Amino acid sequence: MKSITECLRKPWPYWVGGVLLGILNVMLLAVTGTAWQITSSFLLWAGGILEKFGLQPFKWDYFNYIMPEYKSIIANHNVFINQFSILNIGVIVGSLIATLLASEFKFKKIKGIKHAVFALIGGIMMGYGSRLTNGCTVGSFFDGIPSFSLHAWVFWIFVVLGAMAGTKILMKFLL
Amino acid sequence: MISNEMEALIQQRQQKDEKKKKSQIPYAAAALIAAAILCLFFWKSNHIYAVYWVIGIGFGIALRYSRFCFAGAFRDPFLLGNTRLLRGLLIALMISTVGFAVIQNGYLKNNTIDYTNIPGCVTSVGLHTIIGAFIFGIGMTIAGGCASGVLMRMGEGHALPLFALLGFLIGTTLGAKDYPFWYDKIIKKASTIYFPEYMDLKVVVIIQLIILMCLYRLAVWYEEKR
Amino acid sequence: MEVRDLDCLYEACPIPMIKAIKELRTMNSEDILVLHSDQSCVGVIVKEWGQENNYEVKVTEMENGEWQIFIQKP
Numbered sequence: 363m364k365s366i367t368e369c370l371r372k373p374w375p376y377w378v379g380g381v382l383l384g385i386l387n388v389m390l391l392a393v394t395g396t397a398w399q400i401t402s403s404f405l406l407w408a409g410g411i412l413e414k415f416g417l418q419p420f421k422w423d424y425f426n427y428i429m430p431e432y433k434s435i436i437a438n439h440n441v442f443i444n445q446f447s448i449l450n451i452g453v454i455v456g457s458l459i460a461t462l463l464a465s466e467f468k469f470k471k472i473k474g475i476k477h478a479v480f481a482l483i484g485g486i487m488m489g490y491g492s493r494l495t496n497g498c499t500v501g502s503f504f505d506g507i508p509s510f511s512l513h514a515w516v517f518w519i520f521v522v523l524g525a526m527a528g529t530k531i532l533m534k535f536l537l
Numbered sequence: 538m539i540s541n542e543m544e545a546l547i548q549q550r551q552q553k554d555e556k557k558k559k560s561q562i563p564y565a566a567a568a569l570i571a572a573a574i575l576c577l578f579f580w581k582s583n584h585i586y587a588v589y590w591v592i593g594i595g596f597g598i599a600l601r602y603s604r605f606c607f608a609g610a611f612r613d614p615f616l617l618g619n620t621r622l623l624r625g626l627l628i629a630l631m632i633s634t635v636g637f638a639v640i641q642n643g644y645l646k647n648n649t650i651d652y653t654n655i656p657g658c659v660t661s662v663g664l665h666t667i668i669g670a671f672i673f674g675i676g677m678t679i680a681g682g683c684a685s686g687v688l689m690r691m692g693e694g695h696a697l698p699l700f701a702l703l704g705f706l707i708g709t710t711l712g713a714k715d716y717p718f719w720y721d722k723i724i725k726k727a728s729t730i731y732f733p734e735y736m737d738l739k740v741v742v743i744i745q746l747i748i749l750m751c752l753y754r755l756a757v758w759y760e761e762k763r
Numbered sequence: 764m765e766v767r768d769l770d771c772l773y774e775a776c777p778i779p780m781i782k783a784i785k786e787l788r789t790m791n792s793e794d795i796l797v798l799h800s801d802q803s804c805v806g807v808i809v810k811e812w813g814q815e816n817n818y819e820v821k822v823t824e825m826e827n828g829e830w831q832i833f834i835q836k837p
Contacts, residue, residue, distance in 0.1 A: 367560060367562070370562070371824075373602060373603065373604050373803075373807055374599075374602045374603040374604075375603070376603055376604075376605070376621045376622060376624060376625035376628075377624070377625055377628050378599075378602075378603055379599055379600070379602070379603020379604075379605040379625050379629075380603075380605075380624070380625035380626060380627070380628030380629040380632075381628060381629070381632060382595070382599035382603070383596065383599055383600070383605065383625075383629040384628065384629040384630070384631070384632025384633045384636070385632060385636075386592055386595045386596055386599065387629070387632075387633050387636070388632065388633055388635075388636025388637065388640070389592060390588075390589075390592045391636070391637065391640055391656055391657060392636070392640055393585075393588050393592075394585055394588055394589065395656060396589075397656070397657050397658050398596070400684035400685060400688065401684055401705060401709055404684075404702070404705040404706055404709050405709035405710065405712075405713055407706060408706040408707070408709055408710045409710070409713075411706070412710065419710065419713070419714075422713055422714060422716075423716065423717045423720075424713040424714070424716040424717070425713075427716065427720060429653070430653060430654075445585070445586065445589045448579070448586055448589040448590050448593060449589050449592070449593040449596075450593065450688060451593065452589065452590050452591070452592065452593015452594045452595075452596065452597060453593050453594075453596050453597040453600070453685065453688040453689065453692070454597060454688050454689075454691050454692045455568065455572055455593070455594055455597060455692065456593065456594035456595060456596060456597020456598040456599075456600075456601065456692065457597040457598070457600060457601040457688065457689040457690075457691070457692025457693060458568055458597070458692035458693075459565055459568045459569055459572065459594065459597070459598060459692075460597065460598045460601035460602050460692075461561075461601060461692060461693045461694070461803075461828075462561040462562070462564045462565035462568055463561075463562060463565040464602075465558060465559070465560050465561040465562065465827055466561075466693070466803060466824070466827055466828045467561055467564070467693065467694050467827060467828055468693075468694050468801065468826070468827050468828030468829065469694045469696070470693075470694050470695045470696060470697075470772075470773055470801050470828065471696050471773060472696050472697050472700075472773060473697075473772070473773035473774055477697060477773070477774065477775070478697065478700045479700075480679045480680065481679075481680045481681065481697050481698065481700035481701040481704065481775070482700045482701070482703060482704045483676070483679065483680075483704065484675075484676040484677065484678070484679040484680025484681070484701055484704060485676065485680050485687070485700065485701035485702060485703060485704015485705045485706075485707070485708060486676070486704040486705075486707050486708035486711070487672050487673065487675055487676025487679075487680075487704075487708060488672075488673050488676035488677055488680065488683065488684065488701075488704070488705060488708060489676075489704060489705040489706070489707060489708020489709035489710075489711070489712060490669075490672060490676075490708040490709070490711055490712040490715075491668075491669040491670065491671070491672035491673030491674075491676060491708075491712075492669065492673060492684075492708075492709065492712065493669070493708075493709060493712025493713055493715075493716060494665045494666070494668060494669025494672075494712065494719060495660075495665070495666050495669035495670055495673065496658065496660040496661075497658055497660075498673065498683060498684045499607040499608075499673070499677070499683045499684065499685070500607070500683075500684060500685055501658060502658055502660070503607075504607070504629070504630075504633070505633075505657050505658035506657070506658045506659070506660070507630050507633070507634070507745075508630060508633035508634045508636070508637035508638070508657060509637055509641070509655065509656075509657030509658050509659050509731075510637075510638075510641070510659075510731060510732040510733055510738075510741050510745065511657075511658065511659040511660060511662070511729065511730065511731055511732075512662045512729075512730035512731075512732070513659075513660050513661060513662035513666050513729070513730075514658070516662050516666045516667060516670065517666055517669075517670040518670075519670075520666070520667050520670035520671045520674065521611055521670040521671070521673055521674040521677070522611045522612075522615075522674065523671055523674060524670060524671040524672065524673060524674015524675045524676075524677070524678070525608065525611045525612045525674040525675075525677065525678045526612075526615060526674075527671070527674065527675050527678075528612075528674055528675035528676070528677065528678025528679050529612060529615075529616055529678050529777075531675065531678075531679055532678055532679055532777075532778070533781065536679075536774075536778055537778065537781060537782065537785075538819070539819050539821055539835075540793075540819065540835060542764055542793070542795070542835075543795055543819060543821065543833055543835050546766060546795060546797075546833065547821060547823060547833055550797070550823075550825075550831060551823065551825070554825045554826075554831070555823075555825050555826070556825065556826040558824070558826055558827055559827065561827065601803070604803055604804045604807050606776070606804060608776075609776065609777075609804065609808075612777065613777075613808070616777060616781070617777075617780065617784075617808065617812055618815065619808065619811055619812065619815075621811060680775075681775025681776050681778075682775070682776065693803060693828070694828065695801075697773070697775055760815070763815060
């Protein structure tokens, strides 16, 4: 019994993760025709929330330029429950299951306001940047490289440069 | 070899600090059952939703168990001299390259090239890519992870990624609102470079695999050099 | 042989690692640094860093989701 719990707690080597992510990514595209995306769902949720406040974000020009899949989701009023939301919630649930199997789950609070503000600003920057690149590290880069599109290689170079700049900022303010 | 002093210290600490660690496997089982029930529910309402659900869960488990982090793959080589995550990423990219090529090959046999409809992500490249990726890179580092990392850490019970998520909601909205500005100034003049338009797909695949493998070798050499 | 504790609970990657490396630079040979973290990746990364730089590292989970990482300077 003990050896099973030990087994469930051991982290997997990086190459196992790489193999699985690669296979799952391909399976997703092959079976559904949709490439893995994360931030698309966030935009739809945000739009859905704004709609509840009386705004009409889905009439913005943005939705005319991008992604035919958005159009049918918006037309059917599925902004909260759609393939992208299900993928995202699935990732959270999968991580939860894996954490519980390893008995490593714990509610972890926030250390301080400074950390929360940095996370918030970081999220805003990521959200904004992802609209320019038509996706985040997953939707634009991870799917873009195997799609043989140059944009993903450019993304790679500049996201690394951004990470370097971000690290300098981090060391200055949060260390 | 761990020194005796360290061994002794660890034992001392464990006696003092190690709280009763309860096994959470029953909760895991409950979560798995709930996920399976939801899966059936999705299957009933729209078959394909069940596929997204299962694959999403698969991504979550794979990310968490292998401690995968895109932000780390980009950041750790220069911050810590560690290319483990980068190498994992390269492996994932190599496998995806082959898989996507097969899928795109099937698509291209029967369709003309239309960038929005090609399976995968084929989009324009230009100054907007540079700016967007750079901003994303900064944001990802100060938030502690990218979008996948945020989801993964929420599953672990962290409260901090919730702020990053809120940031995502705000940021994507602002980005969408501002999009016409970027489109007029940069994006509408930008071209899309889709390699199979210039070379046979098979050649592109081989060249890309060679490049990725060279990057892998480079990553191994870089880590050993440090 | 000095033992120092570094509390990095609730701090996001990569801060615990950076803080630990900085702290270790100020310590003497045979001293032990105990890094407290609740990030699942920190243990793996510090262990690898230790292997590359000749530091002995032992990762222990003190309670569910909280680790104490023992690092001894060579």
